[in-house]
Amino acid sequence: MPVKAFGLAKARLAPALSGPERAALAQSMAEAVLAAAGDLPVAVACEDHGVAAWAQLRGALVVWSPGRGLNGAVEDGVAALAGRGATHVVVSHADLPRARRLDHLAEWDGVTLVPDRRDDGTNVACIPARAGFRFAYGPGSLARHAAEAARLGLPLRFVREPALTWDVDRPCDLHPVP
Numbered sequence: 001m002p003v004k005a006f007g008l009a010k011a012r013l014a015p016a017l018s019g020p021e022r023a024a025l026a027q028s029m030a031e032a033v034l035a036a037a038g039d040l041p042v043a044v045a046c047e048d049h050g051v052a053a054w055a056q057l058r059g060a061l062v063v064w065s066p067g068r069g070l071n072g073a074v075e076d077g078v079a080a081l082a083g084r085g086a087t088h089v090v091v092s093h094a095d096l097p098r099a100r101r102l103d104h105l106a107e108w109d110g111v112t113l114v115p116d117r118r119d120d121g122t123n124v125a126c127i128p129a130r131a132g133f134r135f136a137y138g139p140g141s142l143a144r145h146a147a148e149a150a151r152l153g154l155p156l157r158f159v160r161e162p163a164l165t166w167d168v169d170r171p172c173d174l175h176p177v178p
């Protein structure tokens with residue numbers, strides 16, 4: 001799970017929330033995602049000492065990834081878990097307030113992609129740990145990640161679970177339709 005410094009996270013929510021409110025929301029959502037991992041071993045890729053301390057207190061492996069950006073941090077996290085014997089890695093963003101379970105995504109041998117509710121971004125990806133999967137987050141990442149699975153010759157499935165497709169990026173996301 002890549003996690004940005006809580007105090008810097010969710011800048012696009014500034015029109016609706018103060019800095020401390022955004023930091024509290026970011027931490028709360030990260031807590032939900034961490035809990036959704038259940039019994040899975042968790043690695044938190046970060047470049048912030050506060051996030052690292054938060055992750056360690058919760059029993060997560062901290063993968064220090066300064067200056068690597070989102071894609072590099074995710075690759076570092078996948079490599080760290082593969083080095084510890086993981087065969088599949090579930091990569092989840094930390095802004096999924098409805099997340100309840102992630103473990104079932106690792107029960108399939110190919111690539112599982114969970115899109116955002118707009119079918120544009122990738123909220124969760126489960127990949128074979130040693131596949132050499134190249135991450136390409138940002139607008140349009142779902143299509144790029146599907147193409148990466150095809151490039152590697154890996155079976156691909158899409159899972160559209162409302163609890164995992166709802167991410168919080170913009171002020172309108174703060175008041176979801178039930």
